[in-house]
Amino acid sequence: AVVSTQSTGTNDETINDIVTFFSNLECININKCYKISDEGVRRFVFCKNLRILKISGCFKIGDKSVGAVLEECGRTLKQVAMDDCRSISRRLLDKISERGLLLLEAKRENADEMWDSSDRYMKQGFLF
Numbered sequence: 001a002v003v004s005t006q007s008t009g010t011n012d013e014t015i016n017d018i019v020t021f022f023s024n025l026e027c028i029n030i031n032k033c034y035k036i037s038d039e040g041v042r043r044f045v046f047c048k049n050l051r052i053l054k055i056s057g058c059f060k061i062g063d064k065s066v067g068a069v070l071e072e073c074g075r076t077l078k079q080v081a082m083d084d085c086r087s088i089s090r091r092l093l094d095k096i097s098e099r100g101l102l103l104l105e106a107k108r109e110n111a112d113e114m115w116d117s118s119d120r121y122m123k124q125g126f127l128f
Helices: 012-021 038-046 063-073 090-098 112-123
Strands: 002-004 027-029 052-054 079-081 102-104
Touching (some): 012 038, 052 063, 063 090
Parallel strands (some): 027 052, 079 102
């Protein structure tokens, strides 16, 4: 199943419903759903077929939830898009890089230090 919602009304309860209804979820696009927090994203650990996670513009989402999804769905997860996820650390970006996932649009307004390693990410085939 593929689910895409960019509604500003989408929240953690919506994510719970999506995960419950679509147990075979392969792709989720919740870009710009700014009401979603770590609690909602953490629900994706139950989506064992998840291949694509798009969370750009979800600025309440941080390392703990994305890291948990990475751990639980690491065998199937292939792409992560997280532009303007302000709470994502360089450490997690490195972890994503080490796992060979395609990292799309990973930048934050207030994280210049992350760009110090942009050449390394580009050489490994990641897109910014």
